[in-house]
Amino acid sequence: CSRGKYGSGCLESCNANCAGQGDPCDHIDGRCTEGCDPGYQGYKCEQDCPRGRYGPGCSLFCNANCAGQGDPCHHVDGTCTQGCDPGYQGSHCEQDCPRGRYGPGCSLFCNANCAGQGDPCHRVDGTCTQGCDPGYQGSHCEQ
Structure with a gap:
């Protein structure tokens, strides 16, 4: 089979998520010979x-500060897909809110009456x- 093809008559194409240079998959069964690109797994890197x-x-874990249900981070690069839990910011929700800020996306300001x-x-x-x-x-010095 030519590079990137496999199977009977070499009509099937290797999965685009196969890693490596040269011939990315086995010419008989399509198995990715050099593993998968980051974010993918499976025999043919199909998942x-x-x-x-x-x-x-798939060896890294999403940051616990990623917000939302379902898939909290992107399967390839780990960026938090639904934003951050309150009190955190950054693409991976790895940073605390800066001094004087709080809440979702660190978008709120501390009350000026806080001591x-x-x-x-x-x-x-x-x-x-x-x-x-x-x-x-008051808890927020609002009274």
Whole structure:
């Protein structure tokens, strides 16, 4: 069979997800001879990585901070497909919210009445971690 073909009469094409250079699959049964591209598995590299896994040999796990149900990250590169849990940001949800921000996508700002230095509020729910400035009360110093 010519490069990239297999089977009786060499009419079948090797799976595009076969890894390697040269002849990517066995000329008889189509098995990927050099394994699969990242994000794929199976005899002929015909299956995406299972839910929650990605990368070469499906050996890596999606970040636990990826949001959503189903497939939390892309099977090839691990980017979080449904965004991040509150308090995290980055394509792999690997970064805490920056100082003074919290919530989904780190899109919310800590209340200006939160007391203290450093991180004035919790990165997930925005509660003031060091209490309130004088004259304010409530978990978010909103009263």
